[in-house]
Amino acid sequence: xxxxxxxxxxxxxxxxxxxxxxxxxxxxxxxxxxxxxxxxxxxxxxxxxxxxxxxxxxxxxxxxxxxxxxxxxxxxxxxxxxxxxxxxxxxxxxxxxxxxxxxxxxxxxxxxxxxxxxxxxxxxxxxxxxxxxxxxxxxxxxxxxxxxxxxxxxxxxxxxxxxxxxxxxxxxxxxxxxxxxxxxxxxxxxxxxxxxxxxxxxxxxxxxxxxxxxxxxxxxxxxxxxxxxxxxxxxxxxxxxxxxxxxxxxxxxxxxxxxxxxxxxxxxxxxxxxxxxxxxxx
Amino acid sequence: xxxxxxxxxxxxxxxxxxxxxxxxxxxxxxxxxxxxxxxxxxxxxxxxxxxxxxxxxxxxxxxxxxxxxxxxxxxxxxxxxxxxxxxxxxxxxxxxxxxxxxxxxxxxxxxxxxxxxxxxxxxxxxxxxxxxxxxxxxxxxxxxxxxxxxxxxxxxxxxxxxxxxxxxxxxxxxxxxxxxxxxxxxxxxxxxxxxxxxxxxxxxxxxxxxxxxxxxxxxxxxxxxxxxxxxxxxxxxxxxxxxxxxxxxxxxxxxxxxxxxxxxxxxxxxxxxxxxxxxxxx
Numbered sequence: 001x002x003x004x005x006x007x008x009x010x011x012x013x014x015x016x017x018x019x020x021x022x023x024x025x026x027x028x029x030x031x032x033x034x035x036x037x038x039x040x041x042x043x044x045x046x047x048x049x050x051x052x053x054x055x056x057x058x059x060x061x062x063x064x065x066x067x068x069x070x071x072x073x074x075x076x077x078x079x080x081x082x083x084x085x086x087x088x089x090x091x092x093x094x095x096x097x098x099x100x101x102x103x104x105x106x107x108x109x110x111x112x113x114x115x116x117x118x119x120x121x122x123x124x125x126x127x128x129x130x131x132x133x134x135x136x137x138x139x140x141x142x143x144x145x146x147x148x149x150x151x152x153x154x155x156x157x158x159x160x161x162x163x164x165x166x167x168x169x170x171x172x173x174x175x176x177x178x179x180x181x182x183x184x185x186x187x188x189x190x191x192x193x194x195x196x197x198x199x200x201x202x203x204x205x206x207x208x209x210x211x212x213x214x215x216x217x218x219x220x221x222x223x224x225x226x227x228x229x230x231x232x233x234x235x236x237x238x239x240x241x242x243x244x245x246x247x248x249x250x251x252x253x254x255x256x257x258x259x260x261x262x263x264x265x266x267x268x269x270x271x272x273x274x275x276x277x278x279x280x281x282x
Numbered sequence: 283x284x285x286x287x288x289x290x291x292x293x294x295x296x297x298x299x300x301x302x303x304x305x306x307x308x309x310x311x312x313x314x315x316x317x318x319x320x321x322x323x324x325x326x327x328x329x330x331x332x333x334x335x336x337x338x339x340x341x342x343x344x345x346x347x348x349x350x351x352x353x354x355x356x357x358x359x360x361x362x363x364x365x366x367x368x369x370x371x372x373x374x375x376x377x378x379x380x381x382x383x384x385x386x387x388x389x390x391x392x393x394x395x396x397x398x399x400x401x402x403x404x405x406x407x408x409x410x411x412x413x414x415x416x417x418x419x420x421x422x423x424x425x426x427x428x429x430x431x432x433x434x435x436x437x438x439x440x441x442x443x444x445x446x447x448x449x450x451x452x453x454x455x456x457x458x459x460x461x462x463x464x465x466x467x468x469x470x471x472x473x474x475x476x477x478x479x480x481x482x483x484x485x486x487x488x489x490x491x492x493x494x495x496x497x498x499x500x501x502x503x504x505x506x507x508x509x510x511x512x513x514x515x516x517x518x519x520x521x522x523x524x525x526x527x528x529x530x531x532x533x534x535x536x537x538x539x540x541x542x543x544x545x546x547x548x549x550x551x552x553x554x555x556x557x558x559x560x561x562x563x564x
Contacts, residue, residue: 003291007300009285009300015326016304016324016325016327017301017303017304017326017509018285018291018303018304019300019301019302020300020301020302021299022299042298044297045298045299064557198507198509225515227480231507232507232508232509232513232514232515259558261559262559264557264558267555267557267558269552269555270551270552270553270555273552274548274549275346275544276543276544276545276549277543
């Protein structure tokens with residue numbers, strides 16, 4: 001078949017593949033000083049946010065990504081009180097972070113305020129915790145923020161970036177990770193979205209090496225499906241100042257006071273398992 | 283972007299989504315008494331087989347599906363000597379099955395001989411074990427085959443079917459599973475491809491219920507990524523005459539005499555873990 005104009009398509013040109021969603025109508029189109037933001041109503045995936053032509057999230061499948069960028073790190077750290085989110089303007093990770101009663105301060109540092117304002121309008125469910133008294137939204141450059149962060153301050157830093165092209169590229173460097181390392185407490189954990197294991201093994205390997213170069217003792221990949229991202233299979237990479245990602249706070253997971261759609265204790269353990277080809281190509 | 287004619291696209295209309303691969307050229311086009319088979323050379327996924335407009339497999343990512351339909355079942359059964367494959371005309375599962383030295387007889391029952399002949403031409407690596415003396419290729423109706431199978435004969439039956447539309451629909455019924463049950467030995471295992479957990483929860487639930495109705499004591503889902511299938515996330519459903527899918531033959535996995543690209547012991551365990559929404563919707 002050939003698509004007509006009622007489909008939004010994102011091609012992954014380096015991989016000769018593309019993913020498309022059928023559209024009912026375009027709801028919003030805006031060029032900010034940073035990027036081009038579009039919102040569509042899709043036929044079957046709810047609302048769709050596109051930035052510079054790349055799918056950021058849909059109502060239907062964002063739960064997997066947001067839960068997996070948040071809960072594994074927060075249930076590994078023994079006491080995640082202070083959490084920083086770099087990027088994450090749609091506020092979906094902020095919402096998941098604030099589900100944890102141990103968190104008493106969550107800062108979100110997004111460069112483009114318009115992403116958050118547009119999310120508040122078209123993804124209100126993701127923004128339902130934006131006015132939590134523990135939440136602090138800053139609209140400024142995440143790299144500058146990290147440079148100026150005090151030492152030994154955060155328990156968990158979550159990097160919810162766009163793909164490593166353009167300005168976001170600097171969020172994948174050892175210099176940036178070194179600032180994160182400095183700003184994290186002794187048991188600090190970093191977690192960053194790290195693209196597809198089928199399409200981006202080179203990048204994933206580079207990230208692990210850059211995190212080690214920045215001083216982190218251990219790195220580990222989390223694997224999960226993500227329908228609307230290239231290849232449908234995605235990763236987050238965790239880096240720890242200490243030597244292990246286990247044991248998890250298993251009792252806390254079992255007794256958690258909130259619901260999740262994807263994450264649970266067994267999924268956490270399962271997501272840490274790498275396929276056979278992974279270590280051979282890392 | 284709009285696709286030009288250099289892309290092959292499969293739309294999942296019920297889900298308003300589509301997946302496309304960039305094509306270099308069409309290599310083969312044939313209408314058999316059963317179906318329409320096309321082979322393309324893609325830009326980045328190697329060869330692509332399409333049947334009746336649906337992507338069957340690509341050179342690049344078929345390894346995950348073929349390994350996950352085979353090794354979990356064969357490393358769970360205590361002694362998988364006799365294995366039956368229903369469908370599977372591309373011979374990728376047959377190849378994986380024959381990697382197991384315990385297997386002394388593997389039958390493949392594919393309705394359309396042309397699928398296998400075309401696979402031999404365009405996916406020769408998948409067909410490299412077709413002449414193994416333990417292999418037996420039959421080209422006939424799998425449902426009739428099961429009806430006439432002797433009782434208590436097979437150790438593992440693998441159903442590598444197309445989607446549950448048209449003739450393949452009968453491969454998803456409790457009547458068919460009951461024939462499988464009868465033909466399996468006391469410790470017999472059935473494993474069937476069972477579509478996407480994001481798109482097809484109703485079907486997956488129906489399959490579990492039909493397997494139980496056919497007499498199977500336990501059913502269990504295996505989850506894995508599959509880039510070129512709808513949603514990029516896929517399942518196989520296992521059914522056992524006995525009550526448990528564990529322990530695995532862990533020592534045999536650790537000491538296996540063959541290589542895999544995706545499967546290993548930890549992946550086997552991890553694939554058995556269901557996301558939070560799964561049991562709520564089963």
